[in-house]
Amino acid sequence: MSPVLFYGVPSGCSFGSIVALEWLGQPYRLSRVEMPEVVTGEAYRRINPVGETPTLLTADGAFLSESMAILNHIGARGVDRGIGFAQGTPEFDRLNQMLAFLNTSFFGAYVPLWYALEHGSEGTEKQVLGEFGRAKVRKAHADLSAMLGDKPWLLGGHRTLADAYFIGIARWNEYHQAVDRRDYPNLQRLFDRLQADPAVAFAHAVEEQRTAVSAGGFAGEVAFDQALAGIGLAA
Missing domain, CATH: 1.20.1050.10 (Glutathione S-transferase Yfyf (Class Pi); Chain A, domain 2)
Structure with missing residues (x-):
């Protein structure tokens, strides 16, 4: 299963996680979360009780929230690409x-x-x-x-x-x-x-719902309700 990043719009700090996933170059999907309407709703709080973005559904099927935690998770998978480093160094x-x-x-x-x-x-x-x-x-x-x-x-x-x-x-x-x-x-x-970085241009286009050309591993966007249904958490 490829990871799914639940990202917040407009202008959520989850933008940085989209850029990092692009730099990582491995398959991932995105799920758009409108703020403040959806992010504070009961359905989203099933995956993040705090009601904030971003949240990452990892390849192992676990939910991870808070930008620092998500970025370090991405970094651990991208040591060979130089975007993160081995713990203890x-x-x-x-x-x-x-x-x-x-x-x-x-x-x-x-x-x-x-x-x-x-x-x-x-x-x-x-x-x-x-x-x-x-x-x-x-x-x-x-x-x-x-x-x-x-x-x-x-x-x-x-x-x-x-x-x-x-x-x-x-x-x-x-x-x-x-x-x-x-x-x-x-x-x-x-x-x-x-x-000027292609990954940043991609993240802007995703947020603004323009045609977004991925230079990484973007495997498509999944609607929030569909993402929940796919993991057995449908409203």
Whole structure:
């Protein structure tokens, strides 16, 4: 059985897992989950009680959630492709360190801004959340830019899972305009390089329901209800 990634739209952080699966090059399928309607519903909570995307149905038939866990699962299958590293190596530790920063500081910086947008905050609440969020986003960009330095990719000479996760979060700035990425030329350079990557172009096309040309192992999309029925969890 090929894995199935349940990915969230619009603009879910599951974008990075789609990119990583493309880089892996092994067969996989996708299942689209609308947010917030479907992701918070009873049917989706049968596979992820937290009601968040992404969730991966692995080749072994197990459900795995949380981006860091899914990316490390993909990475373990892609050591020979250089997108992940063997556990216990210094490279694995560096990758996990970067993924942790992206998952907490970089992702977390946008949380106040998403809250204000999704909950219709107004007045003082909107102002406070906006100022707090923008300050956090500026700091996260400055810190990540310093970590990247003049390296072509986040961990050095070639792309890894960290770069896949980065691009899925970095695009959130297009919603919130919290920073001008040009003020962080290291990150702008990385962002532009990733935007030109075929796997990233594929993930954008999938989200936008345009014709998507896979350079990896994409084996088709399965409707959410059909995916549940196929594993005996039909509503």
